[in-house]
Structures are given as C-alpha cells and as structure tokens.
Amino acid sequence: MEQTNLVLHDRNRLKEHSIATILFRKYSVRLVGMLFLLTVAASAFFPFYTMLISSSHDNYAIMNTVTLVPGTSFLRNYARLTENLNIWRGFRNSAFIATVSTTLNLYITALTAYAFSKFSFKGKSFLFGIILFSIMIPGQVGTIGFYKQMSDMKLINSYLPLILPHMANCFGVFFFRQYLNATLPDEIIEASLMDGCKELTIFHWVVLPMMVPALVTQGVLAFIGNWNSYLMPLIIIREGRKMTLPVLIATVKSANVADFGAQYVGILISVIPLLVIFSFASNMLMDKITAGDALKG
Amino acid sequence: MVLKNRAKYAYFFITPFFLAYITFTLFPILYSFYLSFTELDPLGGTIKFVKFNNYIRLFTSGFFLQSFLNTLAIWIISIVPQLTLAMVLSLLLQAKWIRGRRLFRSIFYFPNLVTPVTIGVLFGMLFSHPGGAINNILLMLNLTKEAVHFENSPILSRMVIGLAICWQNFGYNILFFTAGLNSISSTIYEAAEIDGANAWQKATKITLPLMRPILIYVMITSVIGGLQMFDVSKMVFTDVPGDRTTTMVQYMYESAFERWQISFGASVSYGIFLIIAVLSLLSYRVVSGNPAPRLHKHQTIGGGN
Structure with a gap:
C-alpha cells in the first residue's frame, strides 16, 4: 500500500513540473554522476601520476614542491637506483x-x-x-x-x-x-x-x-x-x-635512504610490466570476472 | 564401448596434481599443526613436545590480540568505503548515458594487478613526513600549517593503509557487482517501471535484494583475503608507535622469521585460521540473514557443482 501511495504521489508531482524542469533535473543528475566518475578516476590515477612525474625530478623538487610536469632528472635517479640495487x-x-x-x-x-x-x-x-x-x-x-x-x-x-x-x-x-x-x-x-x-x-x-x-x-x-x-x-x-x-x-627504501627520486624509479620499473600486460589483456581479464566464471558454480 | 576402461588413464592424469597437492599443500598444513605443539630449537634443530604452551602464550600474552585488533581496524577502514564506492560506481556505470564504460572500469581495476609490495611502498612515500606528495599538496593549499606526521599517529597510519587497500580493491569489486547487476533480468525492471517505481525504489527493492548472492561472495572472500593482509600493510609504514599497524600475518612472520620462534609462529597461523573461519561464518550470517524478500531462492553462488 505504502508503495502505491508513494508512486501516485510521485506521478502527481511530475505533472506539476514543466518539461524544462524535468530536463534540467535529468541533465543535472547526469552532470553530477559524470563529475563523480571523473573525480574517482582522477583519484585512482593520482598515485601513478605522482610516481611517473616524481621519478623524473631531483630530491629537492620532490620533497619541497608539488610537481605536475615531468622533470629532467630521470637518468640520474635511475643511475643512483641501479648503483645500490x-x-x-x-x-x-x-x-x-x-x-x-x-x-x-x-x-x-x-x-x-x-x-x-x-x-x-x-x-x-x-x-x-x-x-x-x-x-x-x-x-x-x-x-x-x-x-x-x-x-x-x-x-x-x-x-x-x-x-x-x-x-x-x-x-x-x-x-x-x-x-x-x-x-x-x-x-x-x-x-x-x-x-x-x-x-x-x-x-x-x-x-x-x-x-x-x-x-x-x-x-x-x-x-x-x-x-x-x-x-x-x-x-x-x-x-x-x-x-x-x-x-x-x-628494500628500496633502506637501499636508497631518503632518496625519493631513486625510490620512485624503482617502483616505476616494477609497475611497467603489469601495465604492458594489462594494456592488451585488460578486456579479457575483466570479461573473465564479469562473465561470472567464478559465480556460475 | 571404446569409452570403457578409461579410468586408469584418469588416475594417471590426476597423479601429478595430487602428488604436488599432498606434498606442498596438505603436508605443510598438517606439519604446521604438529609444529604448533612443539618447541623448535632453530640452531640445534631439536624438537621438544610442549603440549598447549604455544597456544596458552598466544591467547594470554596480548600481542596476538593486539595484532587481531589492528587487522580488524584496518580491514573495516578499508572495506566500508571499498564496497560502498564499488556499489555506487557499478550502479552509475550501468546508466545508459555513460560514455567510456570500459575505460572507466579499466582505470578502476588496474591497481588490483599492481604488485602489493609496490602499492605499499608507493603509499608510504606519498604519505611520508616530511616531503611526501600529500603533505606538499596540503601545505600548498594551506590546509595544514605544518606537515602531518601520518606515521606517528596510530589512527592516521591505519587510515593510510586502509586507503591503500581500498584503492587496490574497489575496482575488482566493481567487476563482481557489475556481473551481479547484469545477471538481473531487465524484465523485472520493466515490470516495476510499469508499476511506476522510481530509480530509488528500483535500486532498493529490486537491485539490492537480488544482488545478495554476489554480496555474500564478495564479503566472504574479503574476510578470507582481507584478514590475511600482509604485503601492503607491512610496506606502508615501518615505525608506527605501539606497532598499531602490525597485522596478524605480519605477527606470524615476525615471530617465526625475525625472532625465529618457528613453533610459536605455527600456533599464530592456526590462531589466524580460527579467527578467519569464525568471521567468515559470522559475515555469512550477517549478509544472508536479513529478512528482506529473496526473489530468486535458487540463485546461490557456487551451488550445483
């Protein structure tokens, strides 16, 4: 009963609104939804982005500034990393x-x-x-x-x-x-x-x-x-x-104490092979799960 | 006719598997059980039978209890936003007007494939003090006066680890929830639409009840996997006051391979096993025991093998 009342109420309310209001509501919901998706996607990508950008900066820049564009210290960081590890x-x-x-x-x-x-x-x-x-x-x-x-x-x-x-x-x-x-x-x-x-x-x-x-x-x-x-x-x-x-x-932290640049290069190297595999197997892997292979029983 | 007498080949085919299973899976589990009742001298290699001594120490010393509470706290901090976010995003990604569905799912899923050790080290660096990227951003935006020492605070350090684990797994859960959503027949929604149900009613009265089997599966695997957390939680911070981020498996590792009390470590692993078994059953009760209607009673996971 309660549900039918709710539904009737909803219909009456809809009649009161003009087409413009309905359209406005529809697109504002879409806008909020899309913004939410983009925010989560950006946050999910943020750690990788920081890793990528920081690996090419010197320690002073990494420690003291917010770096958003690639720097020029990648090879020096790489050299110090491979010296110790x-x-x-x-x-x-x-x-x-x-x-x-x-x-x-x-x-x-x-x-x-x-x-x-x-x-x-x-x-x-x-x-x-x-x-x-x-x-x-x-x-x-x-x-x-x-x-x-x-x-x-x-x-x-x-x-x-x-x-x-x-x-x-x-x-x-x-x-x-x-x-x-x-x-x-x-x-x-x-x-x-x-x-x-x-x-x-x-x-x-x-x-x-x-x-x-x-x-x-x-x-x-x-x-x-x-x-x-x-x-x-x-x-x-x-x-x-x-x-x-x-x-x-x-051991990258203890091998390169306080050397953020070298540490970032190290973890970057460990992510690359997974990124390569993922770039051509992502659909297959996601399909394996979304097809419910584990769930069909 | 030709299919008769093939049984001997079947035994021949499964033999390597079961040899490996007995040697590397079954035997170690039983051997751990045996070791947990002994005291092992790591240098001399002598084994002494000590009855329940290891278990008495395990449950009375307080360290195991603390590691359990640490694990539970980090697990709850990570699982609540993880499942909420996964549910909201998978519902949102079902909407017809969304463009780039697969791309979004890929971005959300990728962290799940990254080496857990790398995730731990990466989050430790992002939240380090001073000079971590998060602190630099907070300072630039004037949100704090001085850099936050995440590692120094038990609560903040647990939250950072929880965040790392949430980041690692929410995209994986989206895939499961999406599978669940796709398995719900569109005719049910159409019928509800004809009856005038709105989006909220469809979500709460149709989607959530029908998603219960998937929720049960996700919850139980999260309990079994989550309470064994080790790689990420070990890597993020190394020096938290009072060891408030030392998880159960980490306690097992440190007992056996840093303090070389191998037998005691074995009793820790059986303590963890017990806790995981109890909590999986409990979470099964909680997720499945809700008196809300179940439209598809036959729709259970893993049934009918």
Whole structure:
C-alpha cells in the first residue's frame, strides 16, 4: 500500500513540473554522476601520476614542491637506483620463476581438469570435493610448515619451492573443468578414440588446442599472481642475487635512504610490466570476472 | 564401448596434481599443526613436545590480540568505503548515458594487478613526513600549517593503509557487482517501471535484494583475503608507535622469521585460521540473514557443482 501511495504521489508531482524542469533535473543528475566518475578516476590515477612525474625530478623538487610536469632528472635517479640495487637481476629472477611455474601450473592443472571433466572413475566426486574445499582454505595456514619442510629438504635458496607448489592450483582445476564441461563435446573424444588416438595424444592435440582461450586468461592471472607474490620468496630466498623483484622493491627504501627520486624509479620499473600486460589483456581479464566464471558454480 | 576402461588413464592424469597437492599443500598444513605443539630449537634443530604452551602464550600474552585488533581496524577502514564506492560506481556505470564504460572500469581495476609490495611502498612515500606528495599538496593549499606526521599517529597510519587497500580493491569489486547487476533480468525492471517505481525504489527493492548472492561472495572472500593482509600493510609504514599497524600475518612472520620462534609462529597461523573461519561464518550470517524478500531462492553462488 505504502508503495502505491508513494508512486501516485510521485506521478502527481511530475505533472506539476514543466518539461524544462524535468530536463534540467535529468541533465543535472547526469552532470553530477559524470563529475563523480571523473573525480574517482582522477583519484585512482593520482598515485601513478605522482610516481611517473616524481621519478623524473631531483630530491629537492620532490620533497619541497608539488610537481605536475615531468622533470629532467630521470637518468640520474635511475643511475643512483641501479648503483645500490640490482633491480634488473630481480626482474629476470621473477620473470624466470613466473614463466616456469605458470607453464607447469597450466599443463598439470589442465590435465587434471580434463580427467575430472571427461572421465568417470572411482572416488572422483570425493577428490573433486577436496579441491573445492581447498579453495576456501586461507593460504597462510601452511606457511610455517612449508618453510620447515623446505629447510628439512635443504631447499632454502632454491627456486623449486617457488615453482613446484603451483602444480597444485585448485582454483585452476575448478575453472578449467567448468570450461571443458561447457565447450568440449564428448563426441569429439569418442571420435578420436575410434580413430585410434592414444589418450595422451588426444589431450595434447585435441583438448589443449580447444582450451586456448581459458589457458590464456588463467595463464595471465597466474603469471601476475606469481610475479606479485612476496611472502614465499621472502622466507625461501635468503641469498641476495637470487631475490625476486617484489623482495627487492621492499628494500628500496633502506637501499636508497631518503632518496625519493631513486625510490620512485624503482617502483616505476616494477609497475611497467603489469601495465604492458594489462594494456592488451585488460578486456579479457575483466570479461573473465564479469562473465561470472567464478559465480556460475 | 571404446569409452570403457578409461579410468586408469584418469588416475594417471590426476597423479601429478595430487602428488604436488599432498606434498606442498596438505603436508605443510598438517606439519604446521604438529609444529604448533612443539618447541623448535632453530640452531640445534631439536624438537621438544610442549603440549598447549604455544597456544596458552598466544591467547594470554596480548600481542596476538593486539595484532587481531589492528587487522580488524584496518580491514573495516578499508572495506566500508571499498564496497560502498564499488556499489555506487557499478550502479552509475550501468546508466545508459555513460560514455567510456570500459575505460572507466579499466582505470578502476588496474591497481588490483599492481604488485602489493609496490602499492605499499608507493603509499608510504606519498604519505611520508616530511616531503611526501600529500603533505606538499596540503601545505600548498594551506590546509595544514605544518606537515602531518601520518606515521606517528596510530589512527592516521591505519587510515593510510586502509586507503591503500581500498584503492587496490574497489575496482575488482566493481567487476563482481557489475556481473551481479547484469545477471538481473531487465524484465523485472520493466515490470516495476510499469508499476511506476522510481530509480530509488528500483535500486532498493529490486537491485539490492537480488544482488545478495554476489554480496555474500564478495564479503566472504574479503574476510578470507582481507584478514590475511600482509604485503601492503607491512610496506606502508615501518615505525608506527605501539606497532598499531602490525597485522596478524605480519605477527606470524615476525615471530617465526625475525625472532625465529618457528613453533610459536605455527600456533599464530592456526590462531589466524580460527579467527578467519569464525568471521567468515559470522559475515555469512550477517549478509544472508536479513529478512528482506529473496526473489530468486535458487540463485546461490557456487551451488550445483
């Protein structure tokens, strides 16, 4: 009842107003909305802008003025940064670890998802239940045990503890299984079997090629997640020349004490690869989420 | 017919995954549990069984409680504006007259991909004292007489960390909310329009109730992820009085790898696990227990696997 009253009231009010008032209200709402969007977008961009601009100014300008246009000190800042911090070695280490572990992750995960999607075997739903349950477990629970285990196995300062665990990516199995259930008809597998293909051949030459779109999205996300990870490399790698980029970036302040210019160049270098990936994968990544892949269940 | 007897291949295909799962996921979790009941000498490597000693210390010393309160405070400071902003912006971006929707969403989403350590260092620099960009702007606009020492104040330093985390995640939540909004059939809105509902009524009586499954999902993942905050919160400030920005995972890290009390660190990680489990259930109750009408009862997240 209350709602109908409200609606009637609203209609009567509308009749009282002239067309001009209605148009004015409509466009002022749009104006406020657009201004709000632009303000949030500007604030979201502000930290990057400051980083970009400050990296090219000397410390005096950064510390004492509001800098809005690029300066001329970028190369000097860069030189001081690389004198104290071998940032490109960290860059290479991170790239190596992220590439190898993402490749391994995708292959093993896709293989497992294929088995869960197109085969029937004993214990299948139980094992898949374990995978789903594991997605919900907070990652930090195993951290200490993992460290002790790796130190027992004499794997501290080795890259293996940073690569091998990614073979067991539970979310990846879930995601790929959903994808295969939706896109790969059983008939294709049956036909290939009739033609006498071996099981592993079918996976390599029929299933994997069909999974390319899903592999790319999951791969980009896994790569970024790996590239960004901090806690694991921090506790596993103790040797300076093996450290990954995030671990080095974390020390940028203490390596360049009170040297804002050099620090800004350092964090700028760590953002660039992500910006490059994002510039051609943004739509794909956002679609993966907006299509509700995680939500369809 | 040919499809019979394929089970052995399935076992062959899932073996590498489960080997890695048992070795690198399951075993460390159980090993942590075992370690939390021991005392480990980091130099000699000897392990002594000490029953509940670590847990008694965990819950009576007050440091863990403090780290929990710090985490909760920073989490609340970041989650409230984060979800509000994400909801308002995703509703706004649904409007037909908006131009450049994807560009806006990209700008809002990008911070989510940036290395958390970088975000932490960057915000620490922006809010540093003296000479941080924020202080320079405040001084230029004459909003303060002298530079604000953000790091020196527990409240301000928590707010800066909360802001950094909000900045990192609000665009990601927009994507989820947008997915939820798109899943609501336009016929429901059309029917409401015919009945004369205005924009506010449509938002509160249709959109919000139908968005509940997404809200539940976002809330629970925010609890699980947010209470494990480490990278950003550790990097922003290093010298806050009373360690009022030391989070639970940071306390675990410092116990195990700076003070080298590895067994105690393991008990901290199980303390965190307990807290996260309780708070996820609690937030599930809060978000789903509201007596408002649910039009689509079958519309639950993660169901029907």
